[in-house]
Amino acid sequence: MRSGSLIAIAGTLLLPLAVQAAEITLYRCVDAKGKVTLRDSPCAKGETQETRTFQRPVDPPPRPAAQAPAPSAPAKPPEVRYVTVNTPRPLYECVTPDGERYTSDTDAGNPRWVPLWTLGYPMWPQRTFRSEGLTVSTPAPRPPDVRPPGRPHPVHPAFFASSTYIADECHALPQEEVCSRLNDRRYEIKRRYFNAMPSERAVLDNEERAVVARMNSDCGAY
Structure with a gap:
């Protein structure tokens, strides 16, 4: 048997004895029939004996106990951000009765009071009389159209005693x-x-x- 095989077999036998002695002796015995036996005690009488001494293996130092991982910090809740979006303020384009255009921040434009005559509503002079304690005003009759032939039509005076509220037409841009x-x-x-x-x-x-x-x-x- 080769010495390499002997060493391998010896290593197998020495494993349970490694903790009992510093040195281990292995006996290789060959009887009369050529049978080879490996044992840890001397060979029997009449057997050829060979010995091998092995150093007891030294156990490695124990591994340090695995440290438990440090507890991780609790996860922070997701940050919530509130974004305020301002609604754009509208702008309006307004048109006056004369066709003039301008811009305004409101759809009311430029509301105003104007005399009725500016809108083409003439008012003739009024006459006032009393009846049973009440004062009643009625439009005076229009003066007769008296003019010589070929003369221009006379212009009668008109009185405008009232006004009205107007607002321009506006639309959003x-x-x-x-x-x-x-x-x-x-x-x-x-x-x-x-x-x-x-x-x-x-x-x-x-x-x-x-x-x-x-x-x-x-x-x-x-």
């Missing part, structure tokens, strides 16, 4: 158009600023700040 007009107004303020008097410049400064603040709020990076 698209937001893109609103931002464009605000931008135009900002450049118009800058253009007027250089030729303005100091008192007017203060007014223009306030107006420009208001326009810029509204553009930043409603138009983004316009």
